[in-house]
Amino acid sequence: MSATIATVGERALIARLHRRVPPPPEHVRLGIGDDAALIAPATGRQMVVTTDVLVEDIHFRRHRTPCDAIGWKALAVNLSDLASMGADPTGSLLSLVLPDDLTLDAFDQLIDGYLALARATSTPLIGGNISRSPGPLVVDVTAIGEVLGRRALRRVGARPGDALYVTGQLGAAAAGLALLEQGAARETLDADARACIERHERPEPRLKLGRIASRTGTASAAMDLSDGLADAARQLAEAAGLGVIIEAAALPCHPGAAALAAARGESAAAFALSAAEDYELAFVVPGRRTYRFEAAARRDRNVPVTRVGRFTAEPGARVEWPDGSITELPRGFAHF
Amino acid sequence: MSATIATVGERALIARLHRRVPPPPEHVRLGIGDDAALIAPATGRQMVVTTDVLVEDIHFRRHRTPCDAIGWKALAVNLSDLASMGADPTGSLLSLVLPDDLTLDAFDQLIDGYLALARATSTPLIGGNISRSPGPLVVDVTAIGEVLGRRALRRVGARPGDALYVTGQLGAAAAGLALLEQGAARETLDADARACIERHERPEPRLKLGRIASRTGTASAAMDLSDGLADAARQLAEAAGLGVIIEAAALPCHPGAAALAAARGESAAAFALSAAEDYELAFVVPGRRTYRFEAAARRDRNVPVTRVGRFTAEPGARVEWPDGSITELPRGFAHF
Structure with a gap:
């Protein structure tokens, strides 16, 4: 049994943390x-x-989540916001x-998880x-x-006719969370299901694709999918005073999420639309730049981009299903 | 009885907050x-x-503290750190x-208290x-x-012979907290005691003096007194590999703190040395610059600066009492 933090003081904890942190790069002056x-x-x-x-108990269960994943994810969800702006992290x-x-x-594990992603993304x-809590870990x-x-x-930036792209595959994080809430034993799961849990616990901020979209000037707006694609598409449209239509058949659903949706009798596309916390990115790309955008995006060999819809002058957020029917886009995930 | 935040969603709360925030200045691009x-x-x-x-329940009691003071203080303790670096707030x-x-x-009160200090200090x-909590307000x-x-x-920056200065008067915030913990009814207290409670609840970051010390180049190091003067003096000395000696007779003790100390049979100077959370500043000033520093500091007409000690090549943190005796400086306040 490890000692608790109550047995050491705040300064000893800070010193303990400090010993694990590498020296900062040159642009960090202090x-x-x-x-x-x-x-x-x-x-x-x-x-x-x-x-x-x-x-x-709001965003994670302490006794079900590896502590390094808590540290990793706390940084990841922030880096995802930087990625969605096309920014390079500096600290x-x-x-x-x-x-x-x-x-x-x-x-120590929490700090090490945080620092592992900090190192991987050059984010000093x-x-x-450090403060005490009378209740939850925050x-x-x-x-x-x-x-x-x-x-x-x-x-803000979409114009009528612009294309909507997403990075990666959708629904994995929500599927991973559902599997954990069902009490699934990790070692009994297949690789797709384990990948879903991994995505839920250790999302990967799409810094490289955000940077490519920003530097090449091929995207005109972006946001991350912390609250799901339906929510992001709606917000990108509303910010520009436009409508948006998503093609369900085009959605890149993660195979683990598709399997979970099938087991529940849901369509994979409906699951992928509403699923939150994938921390993929949504990009708005003007029609005349889609070729250049796709070519530039291939520089990130690990993460594909997929065209999933378009913005319309007519307001409203809709989804077109494979049978040709059109329905309103579901409302996004609400954390609150 | 007002409705609780649970009756509205996260986005409605953000919109409610946003309506209270003035448009940002030009340097804030988004x-x-x-x-x-x-x-x-x-x-x-x-x-x-x-x-x-x-x-x-760690830093404040919700049902004893005016909500606007919680918002004010949360910003104030951060601005105090900027002040101690000599910085101008930008956001x-x-x-x-x-x-x-x-x-x-x-x-609403919490936001308004925050925004009142934001406005007073030009900190957009x-x-x-906004997230939910399963326990404390954070x-x-x-x-x-x-x-x-x-x-x-x-x-880091002190050299042997440099003078140690503090801003304002010491001990007020700790005295205010002690009065609240004794259950003192505010309306029965004298003006000095009420001023102590005000300092505990709504500390004033010393941005102007920090800026003066930085711009005039008269101070060689600084930190704020969040953990008290004894702690700050020790840290400024240790950072430079030096010792420090404080003259108890020189300490500018707040009259409300002096009254509380006297009622307890303590010396005002001992109380002022260990008292935390005044959020005054400590400045290190080389001997040849003390005249210029004091002259420049008079530009802040509301807050005096007082020379209270000096740094020594000999290590150790000491206090010289009015009777000529010298003792070790008390250890600072530990939050943890």
Whole structure:
């Protein structure tokens, strides 16, 4: 049994964390240990800042989730927001609110999961804060990035006729969560199902595709799919005062999600539309740029992009099913 | 009885918050409502970022604290970190983790308290996040600022013989907290005691003095007194590999704190040394610059600065009492 964090002080915990953090890169002029951190921005670039939180029993169950995955995901959901703006990460702040019964082993694992993604994405941890919690474990992260001023991918920007693209495969994270809630034993699951749980626990921010879309100037708007594709499509349309229509047959549904939907007697496409937390990206691409966008996107060999719909001057968010019927797009996932 | 936040959705709450936020200034290129916010940094300046949190039942009691004070203080403790670096605030992110029983009235008051300090300090609220809490109210803030690169006031910088200055008066916040914990009825208290409670609930970040010390180049290091003067003096000394000696007779103790200390049979100076959460600043000033520093500091007519000690080549953190005796400086306040 590992000792709990209540047996050491705040400063000992910060020192314990600090020992695990590699030295920051050159643009970080001052990292962990002072009143604030300092970053030297590159000339001509704008700062991109975002914050998102994981709360125990709201976003995860502590005793069902590997602690390294909690740390990983807390950073990932923030980096996904930077990716959706086309930004390069330059640093992050980690604010931990820790219950007294958290073990030091769990603390170390959480930090190591966070730092594993920080390393993989060149996102130095430059500051933060540790407090006690009288209840849930709360992991609140601020991610900081940079983007060329006019190349930031906002939500506003779609025009009638523009295409809607998504990255990766949809529905995996929601399927993984459903499998965990059913109490599925991981070792009894097939590879697709295990991949769904992995996606739920360790989503991969699509920084490379966001950067490609921003730098090539081929996308005119973007957002991430934290609340699902139906929600993102609706928001991208409404931000531009447009409508949107999604082709169900085009949706790239993850095979594990398709299997789960089939077992429930649902269509894979309906599942993929509403499924939240994949942290894939949605891009708006003008018709004359789709060829260049697709060619540029192939530079990320690991993650495909798929054209799944188009924006319309006529308002409304709709989906066209394989039988030719058209229905209203389902409302997105609501966290609250 | 006001409705609770559980009766409205996350997006309705964000819209409710958004309606209270004034339009951002020109340097904020994109504020609330997208995946992330965008700031255009001024040429030659470094970005300063910090995060700090207020947690119910750890840092405040919800049913004893005016909700606007919770919002005010959550921003204030972050701006104090920017002040201690000599930075100008350029924006803030507000991450709220809200229990279902929080009323909409309380939500509005919290936001209004936050925005009142945001307005007073020209710190636009540019983004954030709202989540549910299964337990405590958590208000996590990230403050963003800018400082001329070589003018940032770090903790490291003291040299032997340098003077230690503090801003304002010490002990007020700790005295205010003690009065609240004794169950004192506010309306029965004298003006000094009420001022102590006000300082505990609505600390004032010393942005103006931080900026003066940075711009005039008269201070060589600084930090804020979130954990008290004894702690700050020790940390400024240790960061530079030095010792420090504080003159108890010089300490500017708040009259309300002095009265509380006297009622307990303690010395006002001992109380002021260990008292936390005043959010005043400690500055390190080389001997040849003390005259210029004091002259420049008079530009803030509301807050005095007081020389309270000096750094020594000999290690150790000590206090010299009026009777000439010298003792070790008490260990600082530990939040954890």
